[in-house]
Amino acid sequence: MERASLAKAWCTTPMRETVQIARGAVGGKGHPARAARYFADAEAVYSYGGTYEMSTLIVGRAITGVSALV
Amino acid sequence: MIDPSELYHLDDMVSPEDLEVRDRVRAFCAEHVLPIANERWEQARSLTDMLPAAAEIGIMGGTTKGYGCAGLSPVAAGLVSLELARADGSFCTVFGVHSGLAMGSIATLGSDEQKDQWLPAMSRAEKLGAFGLTEPDHGSDVVALETRATRDGDTWVINGEKRWIGLGDEADIVVVWARDDDGDVGAFVVEHPEGGKVDGFSAEVITGKIGRRAVLQSDLWFDGVRVPAANRLEHAETFKDAQRFLGHSRQGVAWEAVGHAEAAYSYALQYVLEREQFGRKVASFQLIQDKLARMVAGITSMRLLVLRMARLSEEGRATGPIASLAKMHCAATAREICQDARDIMGGNGLLLEHHVGRHLADVEVTYTYEGTDTVQALIVGREVTGMQAFVN
Numbered sequence: 273m274e275r276a277s278l279a280k281a282w283c284t285t286p287m288r289e290t291v292q293i294a295r296g297a298v299g300g301k302g303h304p305a306r307a308a309r310y311f312a313d314a315e316a317v318y319s320y321g322g323t324y325e326m327s328t329l330i331v332g333r334a335i336t337g338v339s340a341l342v
Numbered sequence: 343m344i345d346p347s348e349l350y351h352l353d354d355m356v357s358p359e360d361l362e363v364r365d366r367v368r369a370f371c372a373e374h375v376l377p378i379a380n381e382r383w384e385q386a387r388s389l390t391d392m393l394p395a396a397a398e399i400g401i402m403g404g405t406t407k408g409y410g411c412a413g414l415s416p417v418a419a420g421l422v423s424l425e426l427a428r429a430d431g432s433f434c435t436v437f438g439v440h441s442g443l444a445m446g447s448i449a450t451l452g453s454d455e456q457k458d459q460w461l462p463a464m465s466r467a468e469k470l471g472a473f474g475l476t477e478p479d480h481g482s483d484v485v486a487l488e489t490r491a492t493r494d495g496d497t498w499v500i501n502g503e504k505r506w507i508g509l510g511d512e513a514d515i516v517v518v519w520a521r522d523d524d525g526d527v528g529a530f531v532v533e534h535p536e537g538g539k540v541d542g543f544s545a546e547v548i549t550g551k552i553g554r555r556a557v558l559q560s561d562l563w564f565d566g567v568r569v570p571a572a573n574r575l576e577h578a579e580t581f582k583d584a585q586r587f588l589g590h591s592r593q594g595v596a597w598e599a600v601g602h603a604e605a606a607y608s609y610a611l612q613y614v615l616e617r618e619q620f621g622r623k624v625a626s627f628q629l630i631q632d633k634l635a636r637m638v639a640g641i642t643s644m645r646l647l648v649l650r651m652a653r654l655s656e657e658g659r660a661t662g663p664i665a666s667l668a669k670m671h672c673a674a675t676a677r678e679i680c681q682d683a684r685d686i687m688g689g690n691g692l693l694l695e696h697h698v699g700r701h702l703a704d705v706e707v708t709y710t711y712e713g714t715d716t717v718q719a720l721i722v723g724r725e726v727t728g729m730q731a732f733v734n
Binding site for chain 1 (some may be wrong): 346349350611614615623625626627628630631632634635636638639640642643
């Protein structure tokens, strides 16, 4: 669980930054709608399957041995 | 889980032989480097006196085979850099300059005779080496280097200045990069006589550094320094040869960034497991765990990246852009991890005795040397776009 949580949190954070940069880089030319769609859809990926915060707390519990979930 | 590589069982991806090298270096650092690292750092005193002890554990010369060199695998050589930095960035650079840059350039670009002439004594740390490429006016654009080597009979006459040269005032042998009469860039081995310096050579240690304070870097002046014609490294004929070599040494810098991050993470984790605030272990706070989780994620990703790079190196497929991407990513990630670790430890993180402040300051050097973050990004950018954006 903690390994999947770490991978999920770590991959979705730069994903969010990458689609943001790509959306900005495309600007109003090329395929702005496609870039904007990735930008919007990435937000769902960032939250579902365990939010970013939940994922890091699961990893945090594994590496410290102390739960900070509640 | 103090060791950040534990979560993903990363040691399973490394051979027992390479892990044995790692353990040897870790034990060496615990005995020789860590006990004096903070004091030397604070006093800005060189750690070159630790090189003979490092020579005894069979790591000198890195991946070079023969000539008394260690002949390590790329993974083991990377782990050496990681472990040295994990203990102390200054000693990591002292070792990197001598073993990686000076010995490495002779091993990569020298003829068999030249390797025979210099490498065995250097592998025993009986003679120390330095590497002179950067100049006062040419850092990132070192391709425009101005130091000249003029042929005069059986000798080359070197004139020019170098800056930021690690071990520059201590080394017995300095590999100096200069432009010859045809404008081609070559590497010339300046060898000082026993107990002195060659005529026309002078050095002044740069003071006031805020990072890696226990490796002394110098300004060097060459005023008509004469070296035998045979001291031009045979396979260093153009600047591309320097670039080829630097791509290799850049890989080691990516590994050392991981070492700084692992050290900072481990110190911070140990601290929060012991420290109590508001009646609770600091480790039990959500915002602390968020930082720790991101730190271990960064370390895991860096580890996988440098390991893949080393495997590509084994196959002869590690290109310059591959090294640049690893150096860029690892230095930037390690910088953030060291910052977070320092922050987690509050005021105590500001004290040298807790080590993490030293790593935070030292990782700044990692971020800049062997090609700045910006230069690495431009190299990767050129690779992925097919267009250079260095100059308009």
